[in-house]
Amino acid sequence: MSQGAVHSRTDFAGAVATHLAEAKLADMPEATIDRAKQRLLDSVGNVLAGVDATGNQAARDVFLSYGDASDSTVFGTGARAAAPNAALLNSMAMRSYDFEAVGAESADSSMVAAHISGTTVPVALAVGERAATSGAHVLEALILGDDLASRLAVASGFHTASGGDNTGTVNVMGGAAIAGKIAGFTTAQYRHAFGHALNQMAGTVQSLFDKADSFKMPQSFGARNAIVAADLAQAGFTGLHDAINAPFGFFTLYSPNPEPEKLLHELGENYYGDMIIKPWASCRAAHPSLDATLRLRQAHGLTADDVAAIEVHVTPATKRGFTAQPFSEDPGSETDGLFSIPFNIAAGMIAGTVRPEHLSADYMRSAPVRELLGKITIHDTLPAQEYQTAEVVIVTHAGDRLHQRVEAVLGDIYRNRLTDEAVIEKYYLNVEFGGQKDRRQADEIRERIANLEQLDSIVELTSLLA
Template sequence: MVDRVAERAVDYAGAIAEHLEGTGLRDMPEAAIARAKQRLIDSLGNVLAGVHATGNAAARAAFAGYGGRPEATAAGVEERLPAPHAALLNAMAMRSYDFEAVGAEAADASMVAAHISGTTVPVALAAAERAGRDGTAFLEALILGEDLASRLAVASGFHTASGGDNTGTVNVMGGAAIVGRLEGFTQRQYRDALGHALNQMAGTVQNLFDKADSFKLPQSLAARNAIVAADLAKCGFGGLDDALGAAFGFFRLFSPAPRPEALLEGLGRSFYADMIIKPWASCRAAHPALDAVLRLRSGHGLTPDDIERVEIHVTPTTKRGFTGQRFADDPRSEVDGLFSIPYNVAVGLIEGTVRPEHLDVAYMARPDVRELLERVELVDSLPPDEYQTAEAVVLTRDGRRLHQRVEDPLGDIYRNPLSDAAVRDKFRRNIEFAGREERVGDELIAAVERVEDLDDLTPITSLLAAR
């Protein structure tokens, strides 16, 4: 439990508000700025790739149907929408293939489960477009909001076994900070906005166990709620004094293993965010196993016909979790493939990768995919603390026993980063998957590279609109 005496001695919301008001791009290391641009490129590709995923047309019909002021652009929608709705729909598109950046970064280069960019980028785009802010204001607000969300995830001690989904908690506060920065908030307004964010937090990992399309809602509703929280504060609607450290604040209500002091460590000097850019379109919990079989496939020239059986060794928690369930006999949407270790292993062995095009229901029903799936077995043999590790054992039809252990799956900026070229290749393939012209990718990359020089975000948002 949180030490209530120590907690009351620190005004957490006040410290955050002062930081948000007084910190700018001039205070941010070049490396943090470069990483933010790389995540932005990756995010824009994921938004466009996810527009037509299952359920998204229905969501667009619902939110476009509300009408309202034309403030911001939503991918796949002809007319501009109110900023909260545009942010929600872009966040939903980005989450659709679980391909966006993940992993809240801690000071010791460890990771806490999180999907931050999937909310913060749509919020920053919508709020900056609405306010007519320039690229410098957009970039510094984005970095500040992502840093806050990452710090909150780490300080909360979040883990998915708690049953919550922190895309619907920490992201709301990070997003509200972004809007506040773009609107020039006072410290009192930041306090109010954080309080309004607290009152809108929600999310359950049951969505993932049920393989429901609603797994996208916590992240996308967080985008809408972040803007609502900040808009209420801007209009003078009063909120909590300290939504973080109060007796029934964030650390009490949404923190499985709280370490409040971590929130303020190195504040204003280090700027944290998602620390993993995904190489494959699937839950990060599947990546150690996928990476292991891809290394075996490449190193030994394996084809599916060579394989007698595949054992994937994981922790007991992983096997019991939402990625360890038996793959559906009758998959309904991308969700079934995204959150299945056996499915990712089978596709990886067939294709050498897992991308959005491999998450189509028709692809999932292919006889070769289903047949190979029957030869993949999960074994809960690893120690509990090796939850980011997997071991693959492939038994071949000619009698070989091939083994690969992976502790450093591809994508982690500290241990096994994607190269900038690989990130851009992923982006361009997502643009192609979205059915957009190659020039769209070229123009988006050019705009992001010089985002500080943009007078407004039109060079980016104009390319997200429906075509």
């Protein structure tokens, strides 16, 4: 709970609700629309890659047992479920390799930790399919939900050291906004939905320290809870008047360092969302160190056999965090590798990248990986105020001491973006890894997303994802 929330007379929920009710796709910038469709393509590829990741079949068995409703598609499985449960399962698949878009975008192009698309895309597709609404309507709602979740993350002053997981907080309101827009909510209904969203918020980063499969749940429950919040509001079940800025609202309960004015700054003029499309399947906190390692590998033509030692220099906060823990002696699921700087560096040196195929238990236990892990040390020598930086020193058997500092990590749309071609290649590789769709089907899915505004019904897309 924030001790610093200041409750002005500003009716934040009312301002947001009015904006959502009035906003139209036709008034949104072309660049905003293009980015949303690129995140959607990336998201769909990540869902299909993650269908069979550890624990997901068990979760499907549970949630598909709850009833016969078949409103929406559970992607890559042939199954159907009630929209809240379909969104949950699709969100879980997307989260499984930590390969989905991240980073709540702020007005100054800085980033606050967040995983927005992992909730908002499954919500938009599940609710859109249930309503058989147009592709343009889904796109409009998705942009609005992404923007709200991003603004909430930035205005909350969220940081992972707070212990919470904002995929289970800001995403719920963003998803509720999406479901409400598709349903044609009034401002009063949006208010109620935000209140119901607030009462379902939760999430802890402890799962990341414990390397538990439950790290997927805040984002996944966020998707389900968003739809439940909107469905309750549509049914006439009343909620809070201002769930965002009430004395015991969002800014008090889920904002470590709130700056409420950022929520409404240029609302309706600029639209924000995840600002990083990941180049590697792992936690973004591991990417600066991995990026530095890969740059040295490429620049000097290194192989794993050349390495005598690798020193990794990070901030004290990173060293204390879940990605700097010693790597498991007996890795059992993808989670062990996703949230490990040492593993990412070892896999990166061997394979030149980190993708879902490098996160199997067999690969993580392999002799080459274990040998390199024994040569990696992590040091908290960088200034505490730095963020998303790392320095790596590789000492070779030849006696060379090679140094690389990274400040602009690959994937950031403002500082070092992935090319459009790289995003498309990532999509195809993920679909191929998942194994549910062939190249022809992948092409057709991509074509439908590229022409989303022209689809009379979003079912033209979701039917291809079954």
